[in-house]
Amino acid sequence: MSTITIIGTGNMARGIAARALAAGRNVEILGRDAQKAQSLAAELGTSSTAGELGRTPAGEIVVLALPFDAAKDVVSTLGEALAGKTVIDITNPVNFETFDSLVVAPGTSAAEEIAALTPANVVKAFNTTFAGPLATGESNGQVLDVFIAGDNAEATAAVASLVSDGGMRPIVAGPLKRSRELEGFQFLVMTLQANPAFETFNWSTGLKIVD
Numbered sequence: 481m482s483t484i485t486i487i488g489t490g491n492m493a494r495g496i497a498a499r500a501l502a503a504g505r506n507v508e509i510l511g512r513d514a515q516k517a518q519s520l521a522a523e524l525g526t527s528s529t530a531g532e533l534g535r536t537p538a539g540e541i542v543v544l545a546l547p548f549d550a551a552k553d554v555v556s557t558l559g560e561a562l563a564g565k566t567v568i569d570i571t572n573p574v575n576f577e578t579f580d581s582l583v584v585a586p587g588t589s590a591a592e593e594i595a596a597l598t599p600a601n602v603v604k605a606f607n608t609t610f611a612g613p614l615a616t617g618e619s620n621g622q623v624l625d626v627f628i629a630g631d632n633a634e635a636t637a638a639v640a641s642l643v644s645d646g647g648m649r650p651i652v653a654g655p656l657k658r659s660r661e662l663e664g665f666q667f668l669v670m671t672l673q674a675n676p677a678f679e680t681f682n683w684s685t686g687l688k689i690v691d
């Protein structure tokens with residue numbers, strides 16, 4: 481059985497781990513706080529292990545369940561240990577001081593900035609799915625759409641297969657530069673979610689193409 485390494489022990493780590501386990505993968509949780517990593521692995525069950533951030537990830541797929549700045553630091557520190565692996569960037573690089581823009585410049589994206597720092601094949605995914613629906617595997621009874629962008633066909637296909645095996649619908653949107661639109665799209669969703677005019681746009685919502 482293949483292993484997915486998740487770096488981070490927060491809300492998205494928990495949600496993506498739940499879907500990876502549902503997909504029949506083993507899960508390795510790595511965190512800067514070994515105790516938090518152990519607790520999350522214990523909560524997830526027998527197909528999960530834990531370790532400290534800094535060790536070479538066991539998984540062929542590595543999920544960065546971290547804030548954008550931390551994700552950049554972590555891939556830089558891991559360096560060649562990530563060579564040949566698929567790294568999933570889930571970040572939404574929102575400027576939380578103004579909540580009025582992204583912190584990445586127009587014409588690029590968090591995913592592309594992370595890709596420039598690592599020899600890994602970086603794939604954008606899961607940035608438009610909130611943690612709660614990931615944990616339960618649905619949003620108001622509907623299958624979750626997971627938008628995926630990447631430049632390496634094998635890496636993108638591996639992420640799409642993880643998504644479909646986990647009971648969600650993968651939508652491969654195109655090359656890694658499509659992350660610009662995915663990050664902008666989710667920023668819009670977040671501003672609507674914070675807008676009191678839209679009472680029902682809560683943490684259990686999901687971005688979905690209706691067809």
Ligand SMILES: NC(=O)c1ccc[n+]([C@@H]2O[C@H](COP(=O)([O-])OP(=O)(O)OC[C@H]3O[C@@H](n4cnc5c(N)ncnc54)[C@H](OP(=O)(O)O)[C@@H]3O)[C@@H](O)[C@H]2O)c1
Nearest residue numbers: 488489490491492512545546547548550571572607610611
């Ligand atoms: N929450 C959502 O619904 C959602 C949806 C889509 C995308 N995202 C994106 O997913 C990412 C994670 O979000 P989250 O909601 O899971 O956040 P979270 O619950 O706050 O968890 C963040 C994790 O990152 C770790 N971390 C923070 N700074 C670090 C550093 N400098 N070095 C190493 N580890 C560090 C934290 O460790 P400690 O516990 O030790 O502080 C924690 O394990 C973010 O980029 C966010 O934009 C979130």
